[in-house]
Amino acid sequence: MSKDIRIKKGLNINLVGAAEQTTSKAVLSNVYAINLNDFHGITPKMLVKQGAEVKVGEPLFYNKNREDMMFVSPVSGELIEINRGARRRILSLKILADKEQAEVSHSPLELGKASKDEVKAYLLKGGAWPFIKQRPYDIIADPDATPKAVFISGYATAPLAADLDYVLKGREKELQAAITALGKLTPGKVHVSVGASSNSPLAGLSGIELHKVSGPHPAGLVGTQINKIDPINKGEVVWTVAAQDLVVIGELLLTGRFNPERVVALAGSCVKAPKYYTTKIGAEISTFLYASGVTNNHFRVINGDVLTGSKSRPDGHLGFYNNTVSVIPEGDDYELFGWNKPIFNKISATRALTFSWLQPNKKYDLNTNTNGEHRAFVVTGMYEKVFPMDIYPMQLLKACMVKDLDEMEQLGLYEVAPEDFALTEFVCVSKQPHQQIIREGLDLLYKEIG
Amino acid sequence: MSDKRLTLKKRLHIIKHHFRGKKMAPAFNAFHTFLFTPDETTHNGSHVRAADDLKRTMNTVIMALVPVLVFSMFNAGYQHYSAINGFPQNFSLMDDFLTWDNFWIGIIKVLPLLVVSYGVGLLVEFIFAVIKGHEVEEGYLVTGMLVPLIVPIDTPLWMLAVAVVFGVVIGKEVFGGTGMNILNPALTIRAFLFFAYPTWMSGDKVWVYQAVERAGGPDAISGETILGYLAQNKGAEMSYSVSDMFFGFIPGSVGETPTFLILLGGLFLIFSKIASWRIMLSAVIGSLVMGLIFNGVVDQGWIGETSKFYGLMSFPFWQHLIVGGLAFGIVYMATDPVTGAQTNRGKWFYGFFIGFLSVMIRVFNPAYPEGVFLAILLMNVFAPTIDHYVVRGNIKRRMKRLKNATILPKDSEGKANELQAETV
Numbered sequence: 001m002s003k004d005i006r007i008k009k010g011l012n013i014n015l016v017g018a019a020e021q022t023t024s025k026a027v028l029s030n031v032y033a034i035n036l037n038d039f040h041g042i043t044p045k046m047l048v049k050q051g052a053e054v055k056v057g058e059p060l061f062y063n064k065n066r067e068d069m070m071f072v073s074p075v076s077g078e079l080i081e082i083n084r085g086a087r088r089r090i091l092s093l094k095i096l097a098d099k100e101q102a103e104v105s106h107s108p109l110e111l112g113k114a115s116k117d118e119v120k121a122y123l124l125k126g127g128a129w130p131f132i133k134q135r136p137y138d139i140i141a142d143p144d145a146t147p148k149a150v151f152i153s154g155y156a157t158a159p160l161a162a163d164l165d166y167v168l169k170g171r172e173k174e175l176q177a178a179i180t181a182l183g184k185l186t187p188g189k190v191h192v193s194v195g196a197s198s199n200s201p202l203a204g205l206s207g208i209e210l211h212k213v214s215g216p217h218p219a220g221l222v223g224t225q226i227n228k229i230d231p232i233n234k235g236e237v238v239w240t241v242a243a244q245d246l247v248v249i250g251e252l253l254l255t256g257r258f259n260p261e262r263v264v265a266l267a268g269s270c271v272k273a274p275k276y277y278t279t280k281i282g283a284e285i286s287t288f289l290y291a292s293g294v295t296n297n298h299f300r301v302i303n304g305d306v307l308t309g310s311k312s313r314p315d316g317h318l319g320f321y322n323n324t325v326s327v328i329p330e331g332d333d334y335e336l337f338g339w340n341k342p343i344f345n346k347i348s349a350t351r352a353l354t355f356s357w358l359q360p361n362k363k364y365d366l367n368t369n370t371n372g373e374h375r376a377f378v379v380t381g382m383y384e385k386v387f388p389m390d391i392y393p394m395q396l397l398k399a400c401m402v403k404d405l406d407e408m409e410q411l412g413l414y415e416v417a418p419e420d421f422a423l424t425e426f427v428c429v430s431k432q433p434h435q436q437i438i439r440e441g442l443d444l445l446y447k448e449i450g
Numbered sequence: 451m452s453d454k455r456l457t458l459k460k461r462l463h464i465i466k467h468h469f470r471g472k473k474m475a476p477a478f479n480a481f482h483t484f485l486f487t488p489d490e491t492t493h494n495g496s497h498v499r500a501a502d503d504l505k506r507t508m509n510t511v512i513m514a515l516v517p518v519l520v521f522s523m524f525n526a527g528y529q530h531y532s533a534i535n536g537f538p539q540n541f542s543l544m545d546d547f548l549t550w551d552n553f554w555i556g557i558i559k560v561l562p563l564l565v566v567s568y569g570v571g572l573l574v575e576f577i578f579a580v581i582k583g584h585e586v587e588e589g590y591l592v593t594g595m596l597v598p599l600i601v602p603i604d605t606p607l608w609m610l611a612v613a614v615v616f617g618v619v620i621g622k623e624v625f626g627g628t629g630m631n632i633l634n635p636a637l638t639i640r641a642f643l644f645f646a647y648p649t650w651m652s653g654d655k656v657w658v659y660q661a662v663e664r665a666g667g668p669d670a671i672s673g674e675t676i677l678g679y680l681a682q683n684k685g686a687e688m689s690y691s692v693s694d695m696f697f698g699f700i701p702g703s704v705g706e707t708p709t710f711l712i713l714l715g716g717l718f719l720i721f722s723k724i725a726s727w728r729i730m731l732s733a734v735i736g737s738l739v740m741g742l743i744f745n746g747v748v749d750q751g752w753i754g755e756t757s758k759f760y761g762l763m764s765f766p767f768w769q770h771l772i773v774g775g776l777a778f779g780i781v782y783m784a785t786d787p788v789t790g791a792q793t794n795r796g797k798w799f800y801g802f803f804i805g806f807l808s809v810m811i812r813v814f815n816p817a818y819p820e821g822v823f824l825a826i827l828l829m830n831v832f833a834p835t836i837d838h839y840v841v842r843g844n845i846k847r848r849m850k851r852l853k854n855a856t857i858l859p860k861d862s863e864g865k866a867n868e869l870q871a872e873t874v
Binding site (some may be wrong): 011015016073142143144145147148159161187188231233234235236237282300302306307308309310311326328330331333334335336337338339340343346347348349350351352353354356366367368369370371372373374376377378379380381384390391392394395410411412418422423425426427428429430431432433434436 | 459462463483484485486487488489490491492494495496497498499500501502504505506507509511585587588589626627628629630639721722723724728757777788790792793794797837841844845847848849851852853854855856857858859860861
């Protein structure tokens with residue numbers, strides 16, 4: 001049974017440099033890194049010491065609050081660096097890869113017979129649990145909680161994001177295994193959304209509630225879909241998994257191996273030949289960036305899509321959850337009378353001498369300039385045009401800024417993740433950091449209530 | 451040429467770093483960002499941003515005001531000479547209106563108002579920015595343009611200066627600057643003038659240049675507004691046609707008269723998505739409804755021709771939109787996003803009551819037959835209340851949903867309960 005979700009409010013940001021649908025194998029990375037910032041809110045406890053040898057799938061550290069939640073190595077090699085920040089907080093781990101890859105292998109789980117607790121224990125032990133995230137709070141799922149439903153979006157609408165139909169092709173077996181396992185973890189449904197006109201391998205799976213989604217970004221964000229399908233209430237928990245991470249989960253369940261390999265879209269106007277690469281979690285970005293070539297020396301590498309990714313560098317490493325690396329020009333330059341001259345080469349949600357409304361399908365080469373200074377909230381009604389949820393975005397942002405817990409709760413903070421506010425941040429005339437405001441609001445709410 | 455620009459850009463960049471962290475940095479940055487949009491880049495979050503900033507938004511409103519300003523400069527002279535010589539018999543736009551003589555009156559009367567408004571207002575803004583160490587905000591760019599357009603032409607400049615200082619400090623800066631104020635600053639300035647110097651703000655002498663100076667003398671002139679005539683039940687003495695009212699060849703506050711140009715400005719603001727069409731449309735509806743009610747009262751014969759409200763009440767309901775400051779207020783003042791309702795549903799109520807109350811106050815105000823600025827200020831005060839109830843509606847929906855929530859126990863809790871049950 002499929003239900004259609006049509007999103008009207010939103011904005012498609014069409015950028016130059018979408019990845020062409022061919023896949024190359026990236027050269028092997030010498031050094032792999034795990035960035036602890038990827039695991040928001042986790043306090044790591046190291047299991048191996050610096051200089052130790054680790055295998056693929058061997059636990060590197062665990063969650064201090066949940067000792068059976070393992071975070072495993074994507075590669076076999078020597079742990080050469082534990083990079084610490086203020087108060088000795090671990091920032092990142094670096095592993096020098098061996099020539100010969102050795103791996104930890106578990107006995108495959110018999111999915112047909114396995115109980116809920118067995119599935120949980122298996123995923124926690126195997127290092128695949130961190131792929132399961134929860135809402136509220138947009139953090140790694142609490143294994144103790146029972147989610148009312150699991151949501152998976154198989155439709156990427158973010159600018160330059162990897163096409164999920166393409167990267168998941170041929171992985172039905174793994175996807176099905178992961179879905180079956182997730183189905184055991186919830187008494188509710190496993191909701192899977194695919195594009196209305198897509199040819200997604202997810203659509204044919206069993207044990208799912210299929211939804212067909214259409215409309216502009218953020219139609220593909222799982223938060224939008226949750227809000228339209230079965231919104232989160234106070235006290236409820238839902239789990240979400242990125243479609244591509246299902247493959248890792250599925251492979252672990254079927255073979256007992258943690259396989260960090262994934263197909264990554266390298267995209268953006270600064271990439272000469274934007275396309276897909278097969279690489280591994282934690283691999284150095286330069287291993288495939290320079291294979292495609294760059295057109296310009298003054299660029300920004302973004303781990304993820306341009307709306308929600310994190311700033312990185314060519315010698316940075318592919319993030320744990322990312323399947324897109326975007327490379328766009330830095331915009332640290334002044335523009336003469338940039339505030340009043342007619343603008344043809346940038347996207348705008350208004351028509352105030354900005355002309356992107358004339359060509360809605362034109363592809364733009366946007367840079368990282370803020371196009372103006374930070375100001376207090378002034379303009380109203382603009383966020384609502386790109387925000388499809390039944391939530392008042394500006395009121396919620398303001399509640400987060402003044403740390404009013406009651407308001408945050410009542411206005412729907414439980415339902416959102418920072419990524420849901422990426423578009424409002426994009427169109428914001430006052431250049432407010434919406435995603436950061438929401439992140440801080442979620443953290444505060446988690447600390448006080450969660 | 452391009453080389454020269456480069457050096458200017460670089461030079462300013464160096465000076466900017468010179469000022470960094472210093473007290474006068476906001477003052478320098480205000481000028482710098484006026485020339486160049488800054489070289490600031492995004493950090494985390496959304497790495498690309500839309501083209502609009504607050505300067506562009508404000509600039510769009512100013513563009514919508516420029517035709518009104520130019521018209522008002524011609525109209526200043528036109529009203530002055532017409533008051534002296536009588537209105538021309540066969541009116542010709544080119545020969546009677548768009549003349550150098552008319553424009554000259556505009557230059558000597560309207561331009562100084564504009565200069566004082568911007569000069570004093572921006573000075574206050576700069577002082578506050580330097581003291582408080584924040585950037586100079588753009589809000590006053592629009593306020594400074596609105597102020598000269600909503601005051602009578604003979605307003606003494608010192609009065610305007612005092613009012614602007616009051617309006618910017620009390621109306622805006624004490625609340626924290628642009629985006630934080632409760633009352634529309636331009637209307638706060640107008641209200642201050644109205645209550646502090648009422649004789650300069652009402653009557654039949656202030657709307658036409660030199661009418662005050664000449665009063666009582668042999669060459670006295672008068673320029674009663676249409677609403678003024680109607681309030682005195684002297685509607686029959688008026689010589690203005692509906693097209694005069696619509697195109698604005700009538701006396702009134704400097705820039706409030708050209709309904710046609712205001713309409714174009716309003717359409718431009720709606721098209722450019724800068725101002726809220728919801729507020730504008732609902733305000734028009736609100737004023738028509740109130741006008742119809744008054745017309746109905748007259749039609750029913752509930753008040754007689756001797757009633758002091760007869761003139762205004764019997765005024766055709768739709769013409770309220772083309773006289774006085776109603777159109778100007780609806781298009782440029784009611785749509786201020788900071789002081790107006792902020793929710794889309796709230797905007798409907800907010801706009802409706804502005805229109806409704808404007809016409810009501812206009813008819814019933816004993817001292818001064820105009821109520822737009824009072825109505826908007828009143829609704830500014832109520833806008834947060836309107837929003838509160840609209841947002842409550844959203845919260846209630848969420849609460850209702852909560853009743854059917856499937857809150858599942860945590861595994862550990864479930865086990866704990868089982869254990870407890872066993873031990874019991």
